Amino acid sequence: MGRYILRRLLQLIPVFIGTTFIIYALVWAIPGNPFAGKCGSRGCPPTYIAEMTQQYNLDDPIYVSYFKYLGDLLTGNFGETYSGIEVSTLIQNAYPVTLKLALIALVIEGVIGISAGVLTALRGKGFLDSLVLASTLFLIAIPVFVTGFVLQYLLGVQLEWIDPSVSSDPGIGELILPGFVLGSLSMAYISRLSRTSMLENKSADYIRTATAKGLAPRRVVGIHMLRNSLIPVVTFLGTDLGALMGGAIVTEGIFNIPGIGGLVYDAILGQEGTTVTAVVALLVMVYLLMNLLVDVLYAALDPRIRYD
Structure with a gap:
């Protein structure tokens, strides 16, 4: 390894x-x-x-x-903007917020998406399966900025459960709703991907063998079926972290989050090539490292995979 x-x-x-x-x-x-x-x-x-x-x-x-x-x-020198501000300072202020937002979105889409996919696959066709399929299709069809504006208006303006805009240094609680909005599209895809993968493995030979050996249903599902079914889901989640960080411009704009999205948007408008290049280089590193992590996790999920 x-x-x-x-x-x-x-x-x-x-x-x-x-x-x-x-x-x-x-x-x-x-x-x-x-x-x-x-x-x-x-x-x-x-x-x-x-x-x-x-x-x-x-x-x-x-x-x-x-x-x-x-x-x-x-050497850690990201250059300067045309106004003489260190790009590393701008990234240091904006990157942690976007990383926190992306991780919250990743956790939300992973937990809700996998849970919904597993439940619908185990229960089979019925009301729950139809509800999840209709809900995920709705999320896929609606643009993220529409979802963000609707939830912001309903929960922030009408019901006043949250602040419509986050603070300058937002905590985890303030980023839960923006994280849900950011990860809503991926959550729908993960739910459908988990459901399809579980249904494929549900009728596999090794599942029938494990059941015939008298293993408890919870062990058959949790140890055997779920581990193999998570391989395509883990691949999606691993590559999605970079996409969430790079695609947070709309979500950060809706909730007034001082993150990487706004920094890149302002840099593009101002033709600040140094800032754009530095941020994209960091996103490339995130993509590459997450791909490596996904490959390593394959061996943990599927014992048949070995890296010799």
């Missing part, structure tokens, strides 16, 4: 370089002057443009400027 993890970590290096280079090239190769409008209604003086071009290595070929940026990135 240790050699496999080491090999996978080494494989992450070219993947990280390739993905971050593509993002860097897309951000900095956009036609136009990134310093346009930075000096108000009048144009920026040539000395300012020359200094900023040299500072951000924009006069070098794209691959040269990228490797200069990569060298700074590996």
